[in-house]
Amino acid sequence: MALDNPHLTLQEIKSFGNNFSPNYKLPRRELGKTGEKLSIIGFGGIMLNDNPQEFANEMVAKAYELGVNYFDVSPRYGNAEDKLGPALKPFRKNCFLACKTRERDAVGAQKDLENSLKKLQTEYFDLYQMHELSSVEEVEQAFSEGGAMETIIKAKKEGIIKYVGFSAHSVDAALLAMKNYDFDSILFPINFACWNAGSFGPQVFAEAEKRGLGILALKAMALTHLDEGEKSIFKNVWYRPIKDETIMKMALKYTLSKNITAAIPPGQSTLFLKALEFMNDFEAISEKETQKLLALAKITKPVFIHT
Numbered sequence: 001m002a003l004d005n006p007h008l009t010l011q012e013i014k015s016f017g018n019n020f021s022p023n024y025k026l027p028r029r030e031l032g033k034t035g036e037k038l039s040i041i042g043f044g045g046i047m048l049n050d051n052p053q054e055f056a057n058e059m060v061a062k063a064y065e066l067g068v069n070y071f072d073v074s075p076r077y078g079n080a081e082d083k084l085g086p087a088l089k090p091f092r093k094n095c096f097l098a099c100k101t102r103e104r105d106a107v108g109a110q111k112d113l114e115n116s117l118k119k120l121q122t123e124y125f126d127l128y129q130m131h132e133l134s135s136v137e138e139v140e141q142a143f144s145e146g147g148a149m150e151t152i153i154k155a156k157k158e159g160i161i162k163y164v165g166f167s168a169h170s171v172d173a174a175l176l177a178m179k180n181y182d183f184d185s186i187l188f189p190i191n192f193a194c195w196n197a198g199s200f201g202p203q204v205f206a207e208a209e210k211r212g213l214g215i216l217a218l219k220a221m222a223l224t225h226l227d228e229g230e231k232s233i234f235k236n237v238w239y240r241p242i243k244d245e246t247i248m249k250m251a252l253k254y255t256l257s258k259n260i261t262a263a264i265p266p267g268q269s270t271l272f273l274k275a276l277e278f279m280n281d282f283e284a285i286s287e288k289e290t291q292k293l294l295a296l297a298k299i300t301k302p303v304f305i306h307t
Helices: 010-014 053-065 081-093 106-119 136-143 146-157 172-179 192-198 204-212 245-256 269-281 286-299
Strands: 028-030 037-039 071-072 096-101 124-133 159-168 187-190 214-219 222-224
Touching: 010 053, 028 159, 053 081, 053 269, 053 286, 071 081, 081 096, 081 106, 096 106, 096 146, 106 124, 106 146, 124 136, 124 146, 124 187, 124 286, 136 146, 136 187, 146 159, 159 172, 172 187, 172 204, 192 222, 192 286, 204 214, 245 269, 245 286
Parallel strands: 071 096, 096 124, 124 159, 159 187, 187 214
Antiparallel strands: 028 037
């Protein structure tokens, strides 16, 4: 399977995993203090954006067959919700479905919530998240009178949401969000280069761990920004993923060797399946592998930097 192939055939999806060990089993870890157990590789629903429904059906079925029970999506991911809803419906009762809102006011968040429930053909979300908090100002807006958190807290009281979380692209925003509310989870970039060359991650991870949040990782298989004028070979991936499979596997191991629940691979089907393949012989990262990544981090411009 070529990693840079943007179009997997249905037969390629169906046959994927046939060469895995007969004892293949995707590990699961507890999500913070919730007691929920999630597959350590999550299904990033964005990979379904602008793909045929049949493709979505096969991808979801294959993921479920291989042990994935954690599915993540957002209204911001094009038509991904429309594709994931029908594809996940046969497996919904056995899966942990996470959704998000990028709206910062209560009215917008309510509209997002209602639309997502309808599109995803579900009566509730296991996890609902404030999406992509990028500044202290956005956090303050979400928590202000008439802010999005009013909708989210109300929905939780009504049983429409089981757990509340957030994702962030800012250290300061993440720290303030955790100070403002007792969240169940955080979805945050945990990446070897960001962590070691960008000082982006350690302080947020430490605070989340201290508070007992379930920690969900983004960007584990990311390398760096696209160059100016460079176009991504993947429609749904805005950064440059690692291309070398050996380094890619080490980077994923680096992230999964920390006290996190799960990692969501880049929004490209071939990279998601490659992450599942890496789990065929998963083990914690070695010191030698860690040193190789640290050396690479020194010459890499991270996707995120905290200044």
